[in-house]
Amino acid sequence: MSDKHEVTLSASAERDLAKLPELLGAEVRRFLDGPLRNDPRKAGAPLVGEQQVGMFEAAARGWRMLYRVDANTRTVRVMLVGRRQNAPRLPFGGGGPPRR
Numbered sequence: 001m002s003d004k005h006e007v008t009l010s011a012s013a014e015r016d017l018a019k020l021p022e023l024l025g026a027e028v029r030r031f032l033d034g035p036l037r038n039d040p041r042k043a044g045a046p047l048v049g050e051q052q053v054g055m056f057e058a059a060a061r062g063w064r065m066l067y068r069v070d071a072n073t074r075t076v077r078v079m080l081v082g083r084r085q086n087a088p089r090l091p092f093g094g095g096g097p098p099r100r
Contacts, residue, residue: 005036007036009032010077010078013080016081016082017081020081027061027062031058031060032078036058036076040056040076041056041069044058055067061084063082063083063084064081
């Protein structure tokens with residue numbers, strides 16, 4: 001049995017990913033197949049709040065994503081993917097420690 005998580009994308013995340021410029025999309029795909037699949041809890045920051053249990057946000061130079069981790073089934077469901085300048089904060093509230 002593999003220690004890696006299964007990563008799936010929602011229909012809207014698939015559409016969002018397809019709209020990204022080629023190089024940015026390739027960077028997101030590398031993240032999906034690498035850090036997110038290997039250790040999704042370390043790959044992003046947990047969102048705070050009662051309704052965000054299991055929800056995480058990850059961001060890099062030009063993109064941002066929101067995903068849910070299910071530890072029981074070892075699955076990760078990517079809900080949103082967007083260009084960072086178009087999605088300065090995702091609609092589910094802030095995540096992780098304050099940014100400095």
